Amino acid sequence: MARAWHRDTYWPFVISFAGLLGLGLLFVFSASHYDPAHYEMRQIFWVAVALFFFAAGFLLGYRTFLGFSRLFYAAIILMLLYVLAVSKARLGAQRWIEIGPLALQPSEFAKLAVLLFLTDYLGGRPIFEKEHSTLLGAVMLTGIPMLLILKQPDLGTALVLVSMAIAMLFYWGLKYRYFIFSILGFCLTAPLIWAGLKDYQRNRIMVFLNPERDPLGAGYTAVQSKIAIGSGGLLGKGFLHGTQTQLKFVPEHHTDFIFCVFGEEMGFAGAAVLLLCYGVLFYSILRILEHTTDVKARLLAVGLLAMLFSQVFINIGMSFGLMPITGITLPLFSYGGSSLVSTALGLGMVLSIHKERSIF
Amino acid sequence: MMRLRIIRGVVFGGLAVLGLGLFRVQVLQGPMYRAMGEQNRIRLIPMEAFRGKVVDRAKRLLATNRVSYDVVATPEDVTPPVFPLLARLLEISESEIRKRMSAPREYPFAPALIKPDIPREKVFNLEEMKPDLPGVSIQISGIRYYPYHTTASHLIGYIGKISEREYAALPRDRYGMNSLLGRLGIEKIYDDSLRGWRGGRQIEVDAQGNFVRVLSEKKAQPGSDLTLTLDLDFQQKIEQMLVDKRASVVVLDLDSEGLLALASSPAFDPNIFVAPGHSQERLDILRDKSSPMLDRGTGSAYPPGSIFKLVTAMAALERGKITPETRLFCPGYYKLGKRVFHCWDADGHGSLNLYEAIERSCNAYFYQLGARLAPEDIAYYARQFGLGDVMRLEVTDMTPGLVPDRVWKEKHAHEAWYAGDTLSFAIGQSYLLTSPIQILRLSAIIAKNGQVVEPRLVLPDADSEESRPEKKRVAVSEANIKVIQKAMLNVVQSNKGTGQFARVNFDKMAAKTGTAQAPPLQAHSWMTGFFPYDKPRIAFVVFVEHGGPGGITAAKIVNDTIKLWNSIYGTGVA
Structure with a gap:
């Protein structure tokens, strides 16, 4: 049994996965140890749940989950609709479904649902037949949950869905001209859409692109976040010794802005280690992908890679002003059960691909 | 695989970009941010x-x-x-x-x-x-x-x-x-x-x-x-007339449909809600038994009494139950089975046509109309004039009032509708409730020959004017509205009219009084109408809570109001 585990496991993958979870836990603690809500205790519980789902993904294998993909997708759409209905009734944005003490965030699971359904869908349709209708199906399949998530409004998760779908279509083999036409089409229609917007809508977009325009809201966070990370310097201020983030200059520092805490306390050296961990994880996913011949397995791996990479890039990028600020978690690192569990389940499935690898 | 190579390039390129960016912010610019952060300079x-x-x-x-x-x-x-020093300075x-x-x-x-x-x-x-x-x-x-x-x-x-x-x-x-x-x-x-x-x-x-x-x-x-459409000067002077009364006066400019005055007494000083301190005054206002926070013009509904006879008359005319010349006899009461319904004039008005019945506000005449009409008929015409419904006006907490019918009574009073209810309904009593502004609108629509009027406090921008819905009419013929106008003229101008106290010497006025029973206290005093009769420029309503006879209390205020209006807007005939 132990030998089988050893043989079926791709060790760099598991080590980087465990390393990220462990580091995440430490810094959720750092971000919230003075907070009476004690997110770190809850995060320990969620890490345990996530490990369970990781094992389930690995042991049951990705094929089992692909078989349920349609059902899962339908359930997620219903949950997203429910969330919208509730937030309309409460007159405020709401992204959670509360079940007893737990709060589920359906948009996190929606990423996984789209990934599975799109894998099953594209994997069952060869590129040389009916390229148009397949493309249309894929766009709709991604578009429906994306619109529901945009409506929440959760721009970050919607962006992740788009990057994931683009990466999968690209890898599936969609002709280059489709991508070129899409980009051209977007560039051409953008001015028209812009002209049709109301003043306040334009203002929102301008602030989104350039937070300095709004020193009260996003701009404030952007500057404070940059100060926190920059003041970490090369070696950081030491674990639990961050001043900016601990003083709550940066909001949401146990979730979306966890990297601020990390960057301030561990400095550039720590940040480089963290990037290396993600690099190893991404490299492992690519290696696993190269050793399988199953089209669906490959699509699944590419989709998950795109999902994780876009989150890492947007999250870390926004914390030092490279990307605009949107609410998005740092995978395996930020506080949050839904994000942790869905990411771990996805990674478990990818690792199960490794079991069936062809040796060459 | 070319495409996989591109994906790999994007992923590791992206991580490299993040690494370089962090190097710039943390290592190259680190000292600057550290200085900013340590002193919390921003x-x-x-x-x-x-x-x-x-x-x-x-x-x-x-x-x-x-x-x-x-x-x-x-x-x-x-x-x-700082604490003791500041405490001393600020007390x-x-x-x-x-x-x-x-x-x-x-x-x-x-x-x-x-x-x-x-x-x-x-x-x-x-x-x-x-x-x-x-x-x-x-x-x-x-x-x-x-x-x-x-x-x-x-x-x-x-x-x-x-x-x-x-x-x-x-x-x-x-x-x-x-x-x-x-x-x-x-x-x-x-x-x-x-x-x-x-x-x-x-x-x-x-x-x-x-x-x-x-x-x-x-x-x-x-x-x-x-x-706002209000005239501060006019409003202030009207409010002075209402001091120490629980009352409301509303005046509408018929041409623009803007409200010139909407006074409700007693009132409160809103400054006590916005300036610091004043918490005792706030409590006093909220606890005051005369409810100064209540807008009696729009937020509270009362039985309209005889003013409602205008609606009953239109219902009877439209449904063909009478003509304006139909004569009915008033012996001073009306008998329905064993029950006797009294007219306010116990000696009886004798034989009356519709003009005379409105002019003298004869109850017996309208009991007989009530006996000929179904409650649904009366309710239908009441709703035509917007009674029983919240008005579209820039005012908060407006009341819809209440227009009863059989279905409503069975549902809310758990009791069948009796024939006697229709008689009371016909003279504006029973369950019927209206706010002064709704009564004002009734007069305004009559003054405009049946064209629907939507009173406003804020005039729309010039450019959104075209988006206004087309002018609608109520379901009453112009000929029948003219009958009502003429009867209302007699109320004020005839020497037998109930509203003579409102009469002014510079032009003719059309109006209707109302004295709504509100036992055990004095009756509510009402009067509404429009002015001048020939070319109406304003519609008005006066309401005094427990003010006594409409022809006395309310009519005197109408008289003062019209004189006041004339001194500001009139042609100077007076």
Whole structure:
């Protein structure tokens, strides 16, 4: 049994996965140890749940989950609709479904649902037949949950869905001209859409692109976040010794802005280690992908890679002003059960691909 | 695989970009950010927008802003000796100051409000002591001010502090932790346009918390001003007529459909809700038995009494039950089975046609119409004139009133509708309830020969005028409306009319009185109509709660109101 585990496991993958979870836990603690809500205790519980789902993904294998993909997708759409209905009734944005003490965030699971359904869908349709209708199906399949998530409004998760779908279509083999036409089409229609917007809508977009325009809201966070990370310097201020983030200059520092805490306390050296961990994880996913011949397995791996990479890039990028600020978690690192569990389940499935690898 | 290579390139290229970016921010620019961070040099000062003004039709200020000097303190910069000194200067306790400083704030280093609206000489005192008061400063803000105090207070309304729930749900660029929101009247309904957009400043301060420079600034955008149709002068003088009464007078300009005056007495001073202090006055107002917060013109419904005979008459004419010349006999009462319904004139009016029945407000005549009509018929015509429904007007807490029918009574009173109910209904009693503004609208529609009138307090912009719906008519023929107009003329101008006290010597008036029974107290006093009869320019309603006979109490106020109107808007005939 132990030998089988050893043989079926791709060790760099598991080590980087465990390393990220462990580091995440430490810094959720750092971000919230003075907070009476004690997110770190809850995060320990969620890490345990996530490990369970990781094992389930690995042991049951990705094929089992692909078989349920349609059902899962339908359930997620219903949950997203429910969330919208509730937030309309409460007159405020709401992204959670509360079940007893737990709060589920359906948009996190929606990423996984789209990934599975799109894998099953594209994997069952060869590129040389009916390229148009397949493309249309894929766009709709991604578009429906994306619109529901945009409506929440959760721009970050919607962006992740788009990057994931683009990466999968690209890898599936969609002709280059489709991508070129899409980009051209977007560039051409953008001015028209812009002209049709109301003043306040334009203002929102301008602030989104350039937070300095709004020193009260996003701009404030952007500057404070940059100060926190920059003041970490090369070696950081030491674990639990961050001043900016601990003083709550940066909001949401146990979730979306966890990297601020990390960057301030561990400095550039720590940040480089963290990037290396993600690099190893991404490299492992690519290696696993190269050793399988199953089209669906490959699509699944590419989709998950795109999902994780876009989150890492947007999250870390926004914390030092490279990307605009949107609410998005740092995978395996930020506080949050839904994000942790869905990411771990996805990674478990990818690792199960490794079991069936062809040796060459 | 070419495509896989591209994906690999994007992923590792992206990670490299992140690494390089972090190297720049943390290593190359690290010392700069560290300096900024250690001294917490960047502070955020939100700036509230000035609220738009509310003016009357002649641009006289009804709601404006005055300057308020507020003492604020940045708790992080305050040293212990400040507390006793500040407490002495402001005459508040040290513990109160501490409490204020630990109240939730929107941003770290945001100044906490210690005492708003201090007198000017205190400002000088404080400025002199500045070296001994680190962290304390004076901020200038706008405080809402209603220069005419009780005048039109129900309509203008007031503003109040945002609640925690509202703050959480509303957008940050318009609502801050200390923002004020419209709570009543125009202030509430037009809150969105009166409120501007907040601004803010990111400033850099030195280690002592002194201002160094502005890093970025977004100017606050003041809210838009709003013009009401009211005439302040007219409104004020009408309110003076109503002092010590529980009453309402509403006057509508028929051409623009704008309300010239909408007075309700007693009134309250909205300033006590916006200026600091005054909590005792607020409690007094809320507990006052005469309900000064209630707008008697729009927010409360009463039986209309005989005024409703106008509606019953139109129902009978339209349904073909009578012609204007149909004569019915009034012996002073009307018998329905064993029950006797009395006319107000026990001697009886004798034989009357419709004109005479309205002129003298004969109950027996209208009992006989009630006997010929189904309650649904009367209710149908009442609803044609907007009774029983909330009016589309820029006023908060409007009442729909109540137009009863069989279905309503069975559902709410759990009792069948009796024939006697229809008789009471026909003379405006029973379950029927109307607000003065609804009665005003009834008169306005009659004055405009049946064209639907939508009274307004705010005139629409010139460019949105075309989007207004087409002029609708009520389902009463013009010929029948003319009959009612003529009967209303007789009410005032005939020597047997019930409304003679309202008569003026410079032009003819058409109106109808109402004396609505409200046992055990005195009856409610009503009168409504339009003026002048030939070319109507205004419609009006006067209502006095428990004021006694409409032909006396209300008619005298109508007389005063029309004279007043004529002195301002009239052709100078008087």
